[in-house]
Amino acid sequence: MEDCGGGNRGGLILDLTSRFATGVESPISLSSAAGDGRRMVVEMDFFSQEKSWARPEPEVNVPNLSIKEEDLTINTGLHLVSATELSTVEDGISATMSEQNKEEGKSEMVAMKARMERLGEDNQRLRNILIQLNRSYNSLKMQLLAAMQQDNNRNGGTLGHEVTTVARQFIDLGPGLMAPAAGINEDSSTERVSRRWFVSPASELEAAHHDYLLKKKCCGDHDGNGIVYMDRGIRCDGRSGQGMLRDFRPDEGWRPNQMGMLSSTSKSSEQQVREVTMRKARVSVRARCEAPMIADGCQWRKYGQKMAKGNPFPRAYFRCTMAADCTVRKQVQRCAEDRTVLITTYEGKHHHPLPPVAMAMASITSAAASMLLSGSMPSPDAALINPNLLARAVLPCSSTLATVSASTSFPAVTLDLNGSPTFPLPCHKTQSPEFQIPQILAQSLCNNSRFSGLQMLAGAAGDQKLQSLADAVSAATAEITADPNLTTVLAAAIKSIIGGVGDGGGARQAESPVAVSNDTELRSG
DNA sequence: CGGATTTGACCCGCGC
DNA sequence: GCGCGGGTCAAATCCG
Numbered sequence: 001m002e003d004c005g006g007g008n009r010g011g012l013i014l015d016l017t018s019r020f021a022t023g024v025e026s027p028i029s030l031s032s033a034a035g036d037g038r039r040m041v042v043e044m045d046f047f048s049q050e051k052s053w054a055r056p057e058p059e060v061n062v063p064n065l066s067i068k069e070e071d072l073t074i075n076t077g078l079h080l081v082s083a084t085e086l087s088t089v090e091d092g093i094s095a096t097m098s099e100q101n102k103e104e105g106k107s108e109m110v111a112m113k114a115r116m117e118r119l120g121e122d123n124q125r126l127r128n129i130l131i132q133l134n135r136s137y138n139s140l141k142m143q144l145l146a147a148m149q150q151d152n153n154r155n156g157g158t159l160g161h162e163v164t165t166v167a168r169q170f171i172d173l174g175p176g177l178m179a180p181a182a183g184i185n186e187d188s189s190t191e192r193v194s195r196r197w198f199v200s201p202a203s204e205l206e207a208a209h210h211d212y213l214l215k216k217k218c219c220g221d222h223d224g225n226g227i228v229y230m231d232r233g234i235r236c237d238g239r240s241g242q243g244m245l246r247d248f249r250p251d252e253g254w255r256p257n258q259m260g261m262l263s264s265t266s267k268s269s270e271q272q273v274r275e276v277t278m279r280k281a282r283v284s285v286r287a288r289c290e291a292p293m294i295a296d297g298c299q300w301r302k303y304g305q306k307m308a309k310g311n312p313f314p315r316a317y318f319r320c321t322m323a324a325d326c327t328v329r330k331q332v333q334r335c336a337e338d339r340t341v342l343i344t345t346y347e348g349k350h351h352h353p354l355p356p357v358a359m360a361m362a363s364i365t366s367a368a369a370s371m372l373l374s375g376s377m378p379s380p381d382a383a384l385i386n387p388n389l390l391a392r393a394v395l396p397c398s399s400t401l402a403t404v405s406a407s408t409s410f411p412a413v414t415l416d417l418n419g420s421p422t423f424p425l426p427c428h429k430t431q432s433p434e435f436q437i438p439q440i441l442a443q444s445l446c447n448n449s450r451f452s453g454l455q456m457l458a459g460a461a462g463d464q465k466l467q468s469l470a471d472a473v474s475a476a477t478a479e480i481t482a483d484p485n486l487t488t489v490l491a492a493a494i495k496s497i498i499g500g501v502g503d504g505g506g507a508r509q510a511e512s513p514v515a516v517s518n519d520t521e522l523r524s525g
Numbered sequence: 526c527g528g529a530t531t532t533g534a535c536c537c538g539c540g541c
Numbered sequence: 542g543c544g545c546g547g548g549t550c551a552a553a554t555c556c557g
Contacts, residue, residue: 301530302529302531304531304550305530306546308547309545315547317548329548331548
Protein backbone atom coordinates (compact mmCIF):
# COMPACT_ATOMS: atom_id res chain seq x y z
CA MET A 1 0.00 0.00 0.00
CA GLU A 2 1.65 3.12 -1.18
CA ASP A 3 0.65 6.68 -0.80
CA CYS A 4 0.04 7.70 -4.35
CA GLY A 5 -3.07 9.70 -3.97
CA GLY A 6 -1.99 12.94 -2.44
CA GLY A 7 -0.45 11.84 0.79
CA ASN A 8 -1.97 10.42 3.90
CA ARG A 9 -3.74 13.54 5.00
CA GLY A 10 -7.17 12.14 4.97
CA GLY A 11 -6.86 11.50 1.26
CA LEU A 12 -6.74 8.26 -0.61
CA ILE A 13 -4.22 5.49 -0.63
CA LEU A 14 -3.95 3.55 -3.83
CA ASP A 15 -2.88 -0.01 -3.63
CA LEU A 16 -1.60 -1.12 -6.98
CA THR A 17 0.86 -3.69 -5.87
CA SER A 18 -1.15 -6.85 -6.22
CA ARG A 19 -2.17 -5.89 -9.70
CA PHE A 20 1.30 -4.81 -10.53
CA ALA A 21 2.88 -7.95 -9.27
CA THR A 22 0.50 -10.55 -10.53
CA GLY A 23 -0.94 -9.03 -13.62
CA VAL A 24 -4.30 -10.51 -12.80
CA GLU A 25 -7.50 -8.63 -12.52
CA SER A 26 -7.46 -8.03 -8.86
CA PRO A 27 -9.28 -4.91 -7.85
CA ILE A 28 -7.53 -1.65 -7.32
CA SER A 29 -8.14 -0.62 -3.79
CA LEU A 30 -8.53 2.96 -2.77
CA SER A 31 -8.01 3.43 0.90
CA SER A 32 -9.22 6.54 2.58
CA ALA A 33 -7.27 7.19 5.72
CA ALA A 34 -9.62 9.04 7.96
CA GLY A 35 -8.36 11.44 10.54
CA ASP A 36 -9.47 9.25 13.40
CA GLY A 37 -7.30 6.44 12.26
CA ARG A 38 -10.08 4.35 10.80
CA ARG A 39 -9.42 3.11 7.33
CA MET A 40 -11.85 2.96 4.53
CA VAL A 41 -11.20 1.00 1.36
CA VAL A 42 -13.32 1.39 -1.70
CA GLU A 43 -13.39 -1.28 -4.35
CA MET A 44 -14.84 -0.30 -7.67
CA ASP A 45 -15.20 -2.31 -10.78
CA PHE A 46 -15.66 0.12 -13.63
CA PHE A 47 -16.44 -2.64 -16.01
CA SER A 48 -18.45 -5.18 -14.15
CA GLN A 49 -20.14 -2.57 -12.04
CA GLU A 50 -19.77 -4.78 -9.04
CA LYS A 51 -19.76 -1.87 -6.73
CA SER A 52 -20.14 -2.36 -3.10
CA TRP A 53 -20.39 -0.31 -0.03
CA ALA A 54 -20.73 -0.84 3.64
CA ARG A 55 -20.98 1.21 6.71
CA PRO A 56 -18.68 0.36 9.56
CA GLU A 57 -21.01 -2.28 10.82
CA PRO A 58 -20.66 -5.99 11.48
CA GLU A 59 -19.34 -7.97 8.57
CA VAL A 60 -21.91 -9.30 6.16
CA ASN A 61 -21.15 -11.85 3.48
CA VAL A 62 -23.18 -11.57 0.35
CA PRO A 63 -22.22 -12.78 -3.10
CA ASN A 64 -20.87 -9.93 -5.24
CA LEU A 65 -21.14 -7.58 -2.32
CA SER A 66 -17.99 -7.85 -0.32
CA ILE A 67 -18.99 -5.76 2.63
CA LYS A 68 -16.62 -5.64 5.54
CA GLU A 69 -16.57 -3.79 8.76
CA GLU A 70 -14.01 -1.24 7.74
CA ASP A 71 -13.54 -1.82 4.10
CA LEU A 72 -15.30 -0.29 1.22
CA THR A 73 -13.68 -1.37 -1.99
CA ILE A 74 -13.86 0.01 -5.46
CA ASN A 75 -12.52 -2.18 -8.22
CA THR A 76 -11.58 -0.20 -11.27
CA GLY A 77 -11.15 -3.29 -13.33
CA LEU A 78 -8.19 -1.61 -14.92
CA HIS A 79 -4.78 -3.06 -15.20
CA LEU A 80 -2.60 -0.14 -14.41
CA VAL A 81 0.87 0.68 -13.39
CA SER A 82 1.39 4.26 -12.44
CA ALA A 83 4.59 6.18 -12.80
CA THR A 84 4.36 6.96 -9.13
CA GLU A 85 4.35 3.30 -8.39
CA LEU A 86 7.25 2.71 -10.66
CA SER A 87 9.29 5.27 -8.81
CA THR A 88 8.07 3.88 -5.53
CA VAL A 89 9.23 0.45 -6.48
CA GLU A 90 12.54 1.86 -7.55
CA ASP A 91 12.84 3.61 -4.22
CA GLY A 92 12.16 0.31 -2.56
CA ILE A 93 14.85 -1.31 -4.59
CA SER A 94 17.29 1.37 -3.60
CA ALA A 95 16.38 0.93 0.02
CA THR A 96 16.85 -2.78 -0.30
CA MET A 97 20.21 -2.19 -1.92
CA SER A 98 21.56 -0.50 1.11
CA GLU A 99 20.86 -3.51 3.23
CA GLN A 100 22.08 -6.28 1.01
CA ASN A 101 25.15 -7.38 -0.70
CA LYS A 102 26.08 -4.75 -3.25
CA GLU A 103 27.14 -7.30 -5.87
CA GLU A 104 23.89 -9.21 -5.79
CA GLY A 105 21.97 -6.03 -5.55
CA LYS A 106 23.57 -4.60 -8.63
CA SER A 107 22.54 -7.42 -10.92
CA GLU A 108 19.13 -7.53 -9.35
CA MET A 109 18.83 -3.83 -9.81
CA VAL A 110 19.72 -4.07 -13.47
CA ALA A 111 17.18 -6.82 -14.02
CA MET A 112 14.46 -4.95 -12.23
CA LYS A 113 15.28 -1.75 -14.04
CA ALA A 114 14.91 -3.59 -17.30
CA ARG A 115 11.57 -4.88 -16.13
CA MET A 116 10.55 -1.38 -15.18
CA GLU A 117 11.42 -0.16 -18.63
CA ARG A 118 9.38 -2.87 -20.23
CA LEU A 119 6.47 -2.03 -18.00
CA GLY A 120 6.85 1.58 -18.91
CA GLU A 121 6.60 0.70 -22.56
CA ASP A 122 3.56 -1.40 -21.86
CA ASN A 123 2.07 1.50 -20.03
CA GLN A 124 2.62 3.77 -22.96
CA ARG A 125 1.02 1.28 -25.29
CA LEU A 126 -1.95 0.76 -23.03
CA ARG A 127 -2.33 4.47 -22.61
CA ASN A 128 -2.50 4.96 -26.35
CA ILE A 129 -5.11 2.26 -26.60
CA LEU A 130 -7.13 3.88 -23.88
CA ILE A 131 -7.01 7.25 -25.59
CA GLN A 132 -8.03 5.68 -28.85
CA LEU A 133 -10.88 3.84 -27.20
CA ASN A 134 -12.08 6.96 -25.52
CA ARG A 135 -12.09 8.80 -28.82
CA SER A 136 -13.95 5.95 -30.45
CA TYR A 137 -16.47 5.83 -27.65
CA ASN A 138 -17.28 9.49 -28.00
CA SER A 139 -17.68 9.07 -31.72
CA LEU A 140 -20.01 6.14 -31.30
CA LYS A 141 -22.01 7.88 -28.65
CA MET A 142 -22.80 10.68 -31.05
CA GLN A 143 -23.77 8.22 -33.74
CA LEU A 144 -25.90 6.22 -31.36
CA LEU A 145 -27.65 9.38 -30.24
CA ALA A 146 -28.35 10.29 -33.82
CA ALA A 147 -29.70 6.84 -34.54
CA MET A 148 -31.92 6.93 -31.48
CA GLN A 149 -33.19 10.34 -32.48
CA GLN A 150 -33.97 9.01 -35.93
CA ASP A 151 -35.87 6.15 -34.38
CA ASN A 152 -37.79 8.53 -32.26
CA ASN A 153 -38.71 10.70 -35.18
CA ARG A 154 -39.73 7.76 -37.24
CA ASN A 155 -41.83 6.03 -34.62
CA GLY A 156 -44.51 8.27 -33.27
CA GLY A 157 -46.84 7.50 -30.41
CA THR A 158 -46.39 4.71 -27.97
CA LEU A 159 -43.65 2.89 -29.72
CA GLY A 160 -41.66 6.02 -30.21
CA HIS A 161 -41.98 6.87 -26.59
CA GLU A 162 -40.71 3.53 -25.54
CA VAL A 163 -37.77 3.70 -27.86
CA THR A 164 -36.92 7.11 -26.54
CA THR A 165 -37.23 6.05 -22.96
CA VAL A 166 -34.93 3.14 -23.22
CA ALA A 167 -32.52 4.89 -25.48
CA ARG A 168 -32.19 7.70 -22.99
CA GLN A 169 -31.45 5.20 -20.31
CA PHE A 170 -28.56 4.03 -22.35
CA ILE A 171 -27.23 7.45 -23.02
CA ASP A 172 -27.71 8.70 -19.52
CA LEU A 173 -26.11 5.76 -17.88
CA GLY A 174 -23.30 5.56 -20.33
CA PRO A 175 -21.23 8.64 -19.68
CA GLY A 176 -21.68 8.45 -15.98
CA LEU A 177 -20.63 4.93 -15.80
CA MET A 178 -17.83 5.55 -18.18
CA ALA A 179 -16.51 8.22 -15.90
CA PRO A 180 -13.04 6.85 -15.54
CA ALA A 181 -12.49 6.71 -19.26
CA ALA A 182 -14.72 9.51 -20.46
CA GLY A 183 -13.61 12.08 -18.02
CA ILE A 184 -9.95 11.57 -18.34
CA ASN A 185 -8.94 15.13 -18.92
CA GLU A 186 -11.72 16.98 -17.22
CA ASP A 187 -11.85 17.52 -13.53
CA SER A 188 -15.39 18.72 -13.55
CA SER A 189 -16.70 15.98 -15.74
CA THR A 190 -14.89 13.39 -13.74
CA GLU A 191 -16.56 14.54 -10.62
CA ARG A 192 -19.89 14.94 -12.29
CA VAL A 193 -19.90 11.52 -13.85
CA SER A 194 -18.71 9.94 -10.68
CA ARG A 195 -21.69 11.38 -8.95
CA ARG A 196 -23.95 10.26 -11.76
CA TRP A 197 -22.68 6.80 -11.28
CA PHE A 198 -23.78 6.63 -7.73
CA VAL A 199 -27.10 8.31 -8.20
CA SER A 200 -28.18 6.21 -11.14
CA PRO A 201 -31.55 4.84 -10.16
CA ALA A 202 -31.24 1.16 -9.68
CA SER A 203 -34.69 0.37 -10.85
CA GLU A 204 -34.76 2.23 -14.13
CA LEU A 205 -34.82 -0.92 -16.11
CA GLU A 206 -37.42 -2.55 -13.98
CA ALA A 207 -39.50 0.55 -14.44
CA ALA A 208 -39.00 0.40 -18.16
CA HIS A 209 -39.92 -3.23 -18.24
CA HIS A 210 -42.96 -2.60 -16.13
CA ASP A 211 -43.84 0.23 -18.44
CA TYR A 212 -43.57 -2.12 -21.35
CA LEU A 213 -45.82 -4.71 -19.77
CA LEU A 214 -48.30 -2.09 -18.67
CA LYS A 215 -48.38 -0.58 -22.11
CA LYS A 216 -48.99 -3.90 -23.70
CA LYS A 217 -51.79 -4.65 -21.31
CA CYS A 218 -53.39 -1.22 -21.47
CA CYS A 219 -53.43 -1.27 -25.22
CA GLY A 220 -55.53 -4.38 -25.15
CA ASP A 221 -52.66 -6.21 -26.73
CA HIS A 222 -52.62 -3.81 -29.59
CA ASP A 223 -49.67 -1.78 -30.53
CA GLY A 224 -51.79 0.94 -31.97
CA ASN A 225 -51.13 -0.01 -35.56
CA GLY A 226 -53.73 -2.65 -35.92
CA ILE A 227 -51.33 -5.35 -34.92
CA VAL A 228 -52.74 -7.88 -32.53
CA TYR A 229 -50.61 -9.42 -29.87
CA MET A 230 -51.39 -12.75 -28.40
CA ASP A 231 -50.11 -14.15 -25.18
CA ARG A 232 -47.31 -15.89 -26.90
CA GLY A 233 -46.94 -13.16 -29.43
CA ILE A 234 -47.99 -15.18 -32.39
CA ARG A 235 -50.94 -15.41 -34.72
CA CYS A 236 -51.90 -18.50 -36.54
CA ASP A 237 -53.67 -19.33 -39.69
CA GLY A 238 -57.01 -20.52 -38.44
CA ARG A 239 -57.61 -22.57 -41.52
CA SER A 240 -54.65 -24.80 -41.34
CA GLY A 241 -54.30 -24.85 -37.61
CA GLN A 242 -50.68 -25.62 -38.16
CA GLY A 243 -49.30 -22.58 -36.48
CA MET A 244 -47.83 -20.96 -39.51
CA LEU A 245 -47.17 -17.31 -39.21
CA ARG A 246 -49.44 -14.94 -41.07
CA ASP A 247 -49.63 -11.22 -41.32
CA PHE A 248 -52.95 -9.76 -40.33
CA ARG A 249 -54.35 -6.88 -42.33
CA PRO A 250 -57.54 -5.19 -41.26
CA ASP A 251 -58.55 -5.00 -44.88
CA GLU A 252 -57.14 -8.25 -46.16
CA GLY A 253 -57.23 -10.58 -43.23
CA TRP A 254 -54.47 -13.10 -42.83
CA ARG A 255 -51.90 -13.59 -45.47
CA PRO A 256 -48.51 -15.21 -45.59
CA ASN A 257 -45.70 -13.30 -44.03
CA GLN A 258 -43.49 -13.06 -47.04
CA MET A 259 -39.87 -12.31 -46.89
CA GLY A 260 -39.24 -8.66 -47.45
CA MET A 261 -42.92 -7.74 -47.45
CA LEU A 262 -43.54 -5.02 -44.97
CA SER A 263 -46.69 -5.06 -43.00
CA SER A 264 -47.75 -1.48 -42.98
CA THR A 265 -49.77 -0.51 -46.00
CA SER A 266 -49.25 3.19 -45.38
CA LYS A 267 -45.49 3.31 -45.38
CA SER A 268 -43.86 5.80 -47.64
CA SER A 269 -41.70 4.49 -50.41
CA GLU A 270 -38.72 6.11 -48.78
CA GLN A 271 -39.46 4.33 -45.57
CA GLN A 272 -39.93 1.09 -47.38
CA VAL A 273 -36.64 1.48 -49.14
CA ARG A 274 -34.96 2.24 -45.84
CA GLU A 275 -36.54 -0.73 -44.16
CA VAL A 276 -35.72 -3.06 -46.97
CA THR A 277 -32.16 -1.83 -46.72
CA MET A 278 -32.23 -2.34 -43.00
CA ARG A 279 -33.64 -5.75 -43.64
CA LYS A 280 -30.61 -6.58 -45.69
CA ALA A 281 -28.17 -5.37 -43.11
CA ARG A 282 -27.07 -8.16 -40.87
CA VAL A 283 -25.50 -8.17 -37.52
CA SER A 284 -23.85 -11.34 -36.39
CA VAL A 285 -23.12 -12.08 -32.79
CA ARG A 286 -20.52 -14.63 -31.89
CA ALA A 287 -20.79 -15.86 -28.37
CA ARG A 288 -19.31 -18.75 -26.50
CA CYS A 289 -22.44 -20.47 -25.34
CA GLU A 290 -23.41 -24.04 -24.66
CA ALA A 291 -27.09 -23.32 -24.84
CA PRO A 292 -28.81 -23.74 -28.19
CA MET A 293 -29.63 -20.07 -28.26
CA ILE A 294 -28.57 -16.92 -26.53
CA ALA A 295 -31.17 -15.20 -24.40
CA ASP A 296 -31.65 -11.93 -26.22
CA GLY A 297 -34.97 -11.09 -24.64
CA CYS A 298 -37.07 -11.63 -27.74
CA GLN A 299 -39.44 -14.43 -28.57
CA TRP A 300 -38.54 -16.45 -31.60
CA ARG A 301 -40.16 -19.14 -33.59
CA LYS A 302 -38.17 -21.59 -35.59
CA TYR A 303 -39.29 -21.86 -39.17
CA GLY A 304 -36.55 -23.78 -40.80
CA GLN A 305 -33.27 -25.55 -40.54
CA LYS A 306 -30.68 -26.29 -43.10
CA MET A 307 -27.23 -27.66 -43.46
CA ALA A 308 -24.95 -24.93 -44.67
CA LYS A 309 -21.98 -25.65 -46.82
CA GLY A 310 -18.71 -25.96 -44.96
CA ASN A 311 -20.27 -26.38 -41.57
CA PRO A 312 -21.15 -29.70 -39.99
CA PHE A 313 -23.64 -27.99 -37.74
CA PRO A 314 -27.12 -27.13 -39.00
CA ARG A 315 -28.25 -23.57 -39.36
CA ALA A 316 -31.57 -22.77 -37.75
CA TYR A 317 -33.86 -20.00 -38.91
CA PHE A 318 -35.99 -18.04 -36.49
CA ARG A 319 -38.59 -15.35 -36.84
CA CYS A 320 -39.51 -12.83 -34.19
CA THR A 321 -42.94 -13.61 -32.78
CA MET A 322 -43.35 -10.68 -30.48
CA ALA A 323 -45.47 -8.96 -33.09
CA ALA A 324 -47.43 -10.49 -35.88
CA ASP A 325 -45.84 -8.37 -38.54
CA CYS A 326 -42.33 -8.26 -37.21
CA THR A 327 -39.95 -8.99 -40.04
CA VAL A 328 -36.94 -9.56 -37.85
CA ARG A 329 -35.28 -12.89 -38.36
CA LYS A 330 -32.25 -14.54 -37.06
CA GLN A 331 -30.05 -17.44 -37.90
CA VAL A 332 -28.35 -19.51 -35.32
CA GLN A 333 -25.43 -21.71 -36.11
CA ARG A 334 -22.49 -23.16 -34.30
CA CYS A 335 -19.07 -22.19 -35.47
CA ALA A 336 -17.48 -24.86 -37.60
CA GLU A 337 -14.09 -24.33 -36.01
CA ASP A 338 -15.30 -24.19 -32.45
CA ARG A 339 -18.57 -25.80 -31.59
CA THR A 340 -18.80 -23.89 -28.35
CA VAL A 341 -19.14 -20.66 -30.29
CA LEU A 342 -22.67 -19.78 -31.25
CA ILE A 343 -23.13 -17.45 -34.20
CA THR A 344 -26.41 -15.59 -34.17
CA THR A 345 -27.18 -13.40 -37.14
CA TYR A 346 -29.92 -10.79 -36.81
CA GLU A 347 -31.67 -9.28 -39.75
CA GLY A 348 -34.29 -6.57 -39.76
CA LYS A 349 -35.65 -4.17 -37.26
CA HIS A 350 -38.31 -4.55 -34.63
CA HIS A 351 -41.33 -2.28 -35.00
CA HIS A 352 -42.97 -3.16 -31.75
CA PRO A 353 -42.33 -2.61 -28.06
CA LEU A 354 -39.50 -4.61 -26.67
CA PRO A 355 -38.61 -5.48 -23.14
CA PRO A 356 -35.49 -3.60 -21.99
CA VAL A 357 -33.30 -6.63 -22.24
CA ALA A 358 -34.29 -7.16 -25.83
CA MET A 359 -33.98 -3.45 -26.44
CA ALA A 360 -30.35 -3.61 -25.46
CA MET A 361 -29.66 -5.99 -28.28
CA ALA A 362 -32.05 -4.40 -30.69
CA SER A 363 -30.65 -0.93 -30.16
CA ILE A 364 -27.10 -1.95 -30.71
CA THR A 365 -27.69 -4.22 -33.63
CA SER A 366 -29.84 -1.54 -35.15
CA ALA A 367 -27.26 1.11 -34.50
CA ALA A 368 -24.54 -1.07 -35.89
CA ALA A 369 -26.61 -1.77 -38.96
CA SER A 370 -27.45 1.89 -39.37
CA MET A 371 -23.86 2.93 -39.09
CA LEU A 372 -22.83 0.28 -41.50
CA LEU A 373 -25.46 1.27 -44.02
CA SER A 374 -25.02 4.98 -43.59
CA GLY A 375 -21.35 4.68 -44.27
CA SER A 376 -20.31 5.93 -40.88
CA MET A 377 -17.68 3.32 -40.96
CA PRO A 378 -15.00 4.41 -43.33
CA SER A 379 -14.95 1.03 -44.89
CA PRO A 380 -16.42 -2.31 -44.09
CA ASP A 381 -12.98 -3.60 -43.44
CA ALA A 382 -12.30 -0.96 -40.89
CA ALA A 383 -15.25 -1.53 -38.65
CA LEU A 384 -14.46 -2.27 -35.10
CA ILE A 385 -16.65 -2.07 -32.06
CA ASN A 386 -16.00 -2.95 -28.52
CA PRO A 387 -19.38 -4.49 -27.96
CA ASN A 388 -18.92 -5.47 -24.40
CA LEU A 389 -22.30 -3.93 -24.06
CA LEU A 390 -23.67 -6.84 -25.93
CA ALA A 391 -21.51 -9.24 -24.12
CA ARG A 392 -23.23 -8.35 -20.92
CA ALA A 393 -26.63 -7.51 -22.20
CA VAL A 394 -27.03 -10.55 -24.34
CA LEU A 395 -24.97 -13.13 -22.67
CA PRO A 396 -24.22 -12.24 -19.11
CA CYS A 397 -22.50 -15.56 -18.64
CA SER A 398 -19.95 -14.79 -21.29
CA SER A 399 -16.61 -13.19 -20.98
CA THR A 400 -16.53 -9.53 -21.62
CA LEU A 401 -14.28 -8.86 -24.51
CA ALA A 402 -15.90 -8.63 -27.85
CA THR A 403 -15.06 -7.49 -31.33
CA VAL A 404 -16.92 -6.32 -34.31
CA SER A 405 -15.94 -6.78 -37.84
CA ALA A 406 -17.72 -6.26 -41.07
CA SER A 407 -18.12 -8.49 -44.01
CA THR A 408 -17.05 -7.03 -47.28
CA SER A 409 -19.58 -8.78 -49.45
CA PHE A 410 -22.76 -7.35 -47.95
CA PRO A 411 -23.74 -5.05 -45.13
CA ALA A 412 -23.00 -7.15 -42.12
CA VAL A 413 -21.40 -6.72 -38.75
CA THR A 414 -20.03 -9.43 -36.55
CA LEU A 415 -19.94 -8.99 -32.82
CA ASP A 416 -17.55 -11.37 -31.23
CA LEU A 417 -18.52 -11.91 -27.64
CA ASN A 418 -15.89 -14.47 -26.92
CA GLY A 419 -13.74 -13.16 -24.20
CA SER A 420 -10.34 -12.86 -25.66
CA PRO A 421 -7.69 -12.03 -23.17
CA THR A 422 -5.62 -10.28 -25.75
CA PHE A 423 -5.60 -6.70 -26.73
CA PRO A 424 -5.93 -5.12 -29.25
CA LEU A 425 -8.99 -6.94 -30.37
CA PRO A 426 -8.67 -9.53 -33.05
CA CYS A 427 -10.36 -8.77 -36.30
CA HIS A 428 -10.90 -10.51 -39.55
CA LYS A 429 -8.81 -8.13 -41.54
CA THR A 430 -6.51 -5.28 -40.91
CA GLN A 431 -8.53 -2.73 -39.06
CA SER A 432 -8.18 0.23 -36.87
CA PRO A 433 -10.44 0.92 -33.95
CA GLU A 434 -13.36 2.85 -35.29
CA PHE A 435 -15.69 3.22 -32.42
CA GLN A 436 -16.42 1.77 -29.05
CA ILE A 437 -19.56 1.04 -27.16
CA PRO A 438 -18.99 1.25 -23.45
CA GLN A 439 -19.64 -2.11 -21.99
CA ILE A 440 -20.56 -0.24 -18.93
CA LEU A 441 -23.91 0.50 -20.48
CA ALA A 442 -24.80 -3.11 -20.68
CA GLN A 443 -23.36 -3.77 -17.33
CA SER A 444 -25.57 -1.12 -15.94
CA LEU A 445 -28.43 -3.21 -17.19
CA CYS A 446 -27.15 -6.24 -15.40
CA ASN A 447 -26.08 -4.42 -12.34
CA ASN A 448 -29.12 -2.30 -11.92
CA SER A 449 -31.31 -5.28 -12.36
CA ARG A 450 -29.27 -7.22 -9.91
CA PHE A 451 -29.24 -4.55 -7.29
CA SER A 452 -32.89 -3.72 -7.53
CA GLY A 453 -33.48 -7.43 -7.68
CA LEU A 454 -31.88 -7.65 -4.30
CA GLN A 455 -34.26 -5.08 -2.99
CA MET A 456 -37.22 -6.69 -4.63
CA LEU A 457 -36.17 -10.07 -3.37
CA ALA A 458 -35.82 -8.74 0.10
CA GLY A 459 -39.17 -7.10 -0.07
CA ALA A 460 -40.90 -10.10 -1.51
CA ALA A 461 -39.39 -12.56 0.87
CA GLY A 462 -39.76 -10.32 3.85
CA ASP A 463 -36.18 -11.07 4.66
CA GLN A 464 -35.18 -8.44 7.11
CA LYS A 465 -31.50 -9.20 6.92
CA LEU A 466 -31.55 -8.90 3.15
CA GLN A 467 -33.69 -5.82 3.40
CA SER A 468 -31.35 -4.20 5.87
CA LEU A 469 -28.48 -5.01 3.57
CA ALA A 470 -30.29 -3.41 0.69
CA ASP A 471 -31.06 -0.44 2.88
CA ALA A 472 -27.45 -0.25 3.95
CA VAL A 473 -26.33 -0.25 0.34
CA SER A 474 -28.85 2.44 -0.49
CA ALA A 475 -27.85 4.51 2.50
CA ALA A 476 -24.20 4.12 1.70
CA THR A 477 -24.85 5.09 -1.87
CA ALA A 478 -26.68 8.17 -0.71
CA GLU A 479 -23.94 8.92 1.71
CA ILE A 480 -21.15 8.70 -0.78
CA THR A 481 -23.20 10.74 -3.17
CA ALA A 482 -23.90 13.37 -0.58
CA ASP A 483 -20.32 13.66 0.53
CA PRO A 484 -18.67 15.96 -2.00
CA ASN A 485 -15.30 15.56 -0.39
CA LEU A 486 -15.25 11.83 -0.68
CA THR A 487 -16.59 11.98 -4.18
CA THR A 488 -14.02 14.53 -5.14
CA VAL A 489 -11.22 12.62 -3.56
CA LEU A 490 -12.35 9.45 -5.25
CA ALA A 491 -12.62 11.20 -8.55
CA ALA A 492 -9.21 12.74 -8.17
CA ALA A 493 -7.69 9.44 -7.20
CA ILE A 494 -9.30 7.64 -10.08
CA LYS A 495 -8.25 10.37 -12.42
CA SER A 496 -4.72 10.18 -11.17
CA ILE A 497 -4.66 6.51 -12.01
CA ILE A 498 -6.47 6.46 -15.25
CA GLY A 499 -6.28 9.85 -16.73
CA GLY A 500 -2.82 10.95 -15.81
CA VAL A 501 -1.01 10.70 -19.06
CA GLY A 502 2.18 11.38 -17.29
CA ASP A 503 1.44 8.88 -14.62
CA GLY A 504 1.17 5.98 -16.92
CA GLY A 505 -1.95 4.04 -17.39
CA GLY A 506 -3.74 1.53 -19.45
CA ALA A 507 -6.81 -0.49 -19.54
CA ARG A 508 -7.59 -4.06 -19.28
CA GLN A 509 -10.97 -5.57 -19.39
CA ALA A 510 -11.98 -7.26 -16.25
CA GLU A 511 -13.86 -10.44 -16.25
CA SER A 512 -16.47 -10.70 -13.63
CA PRO A 513 -18.56 -13.65 -12.70
CA VAL A 514 -22.05 -12.90 -13.79
CA ALA A 515 -24.95 -15.15 -13.32
CA VAL A 516 -26.87 -16.27 -16.34
CA SER A 517 -30.04 -14.33 -16.68
CA ASN A 518 -32.94 -15.63 -18.64
CA ASP A 519 -35.26 -12.73 -18.72
CA THR A 520 -37.35 -14.22 -21.38
CA GLU A 521 -38.33 -17.78 -21.66
CA LEU A 522 -37.58 -19.02 -25.09
CA ARG A 523 -39.10 -22.15 -26.09
CA SER A 524 -36.56 -22.39 -28.78
CA GLY A 525 -33.75 -22.01 -26.46
C1' DC B 526 -56.23 -29.86 -29.23
C1' DG B 527 -53.50 -25.95 -30.08
C1' DG B 528 -49.10 -24.42 -30.82
C1' DA B 529 -44.18 -25.33 -31.82
C1' DT B 530 -40.80 -27.99 -34.31
C1' DT B 531 -39.16 -30.87 -38.03
C1' DT B 532 -37.98 -31.62 -42.59
C1' DG B 533 -38.39 -32.28 -47.49
C1' DA B 534 -39.78 -29.45 -51.28
C1' DC B 535 -39.62 -25.34 -53.51
C1' DC B 536 -38.01 -20.68 -54.84
C1' DC B 537 -34.56 -17.53 -56.09
C1' DG B 538 -30.19 -15.28 -56.78
C1' DC B 539 -25.68 -15.89 -58.36
C1' DG B 540 -21.70 -17.64 -60.71
C1' DC B 541 -20.02 -20.24 -64.46
C1' DG C 542 -29.19 -22.41 -69.26
C1' DC C 543 -27.69 -25.00 -65.49
C1' DG C 544 -26.12 -26.15 -61.05
C1' DC C 545 -25.38 -24.76 -56.42
C1' DG C 546 -26.40 -22.90 -52.13
C1' DG C 547 -29.13 -20.03 -49.14
C1' DG C 548 -33.58 -19.07 -47.56
C1' DT C 549 -38.50 -20.04 -46.97
C1' DC C 550 -42.74 -22.70 -47.13
C1' DA C 551 -45.92 -25.85 -45.38
C1' DA C 552 -47.42 -30.61 -44.37
C1' DA C 553 -46.25 -33.83 -40.97
C1' DT C 554 -45.07 -34.60 -36.51
C1' DC C 555 -44.22 -33.70 -31.77
C1' DC C 556 -45.39 -32.04 -27.28
C1' DG C 557 -47.59 -30.11 -23.23
